[in-house]
Amino acid sequence: MASAAARRRQELAAEGQRHLEETIAAAFQILSSMNDELCNPALWSSSATAAAATAISQQPHQHHAPPPPLHSADSEASDAVGGGAGGSGGSLDEARHRYKIAVAALRASIAAVSPCTQEMTSTESKGDQAEIERLEEHASSLRKEIESKNKHVKLLMDQLRDLISDISMWQSPCSV
DSSP states (O other), rough: HHHHHHHHHHHHHHHHHHHHHHHHHHHHHHHHHHHHHHHHHGOOOOOHHHHHHHHHHHHHTTTTOOOSSSTTTOOOIIIIIIISSSSSSSSHHHHHHHHHHHHHHHHHHHHHHHHHHHHHHHHHHHHHHHHHHHHHHHHHHHHHHHHHHHHHHHHHHHHHHHHHHHHHHHHSSSOO
């Protein structure tokens, strides 16, 4: 059962990856459409252009930012359904609609992964618990072995120290 759950989680992860890629592509399309509209003055609405021209003519010595774009990626869902502002923003509206569909699919995919992960956690927790206990016992035995070897190394170092002391005593001049 654990392998079936793992397989299901892999399938959901692959689907989530695909939805994420679609979301990124749709967001990129929104940016491209916004760039196209901002770079093409013929696509600007006449009221926004007139308001910007009036503002510039009233205060010619100040620098103004260009007027905000007519559409944004985070607008309400009613815009995506077709209730958006007028103008030629067809490609932008289409990209926004595609983005919202991709985000909804991604959210659904993430929501589907969560119960699958909880299911796997419950089925694998028993096996994992036994594995954890086995590893803890192994770690404990390794600690005991290290302690034993450290004692042996200490004994050998003490013997080496005594040996060096004896050799240095034999090599020193004898005092009578």
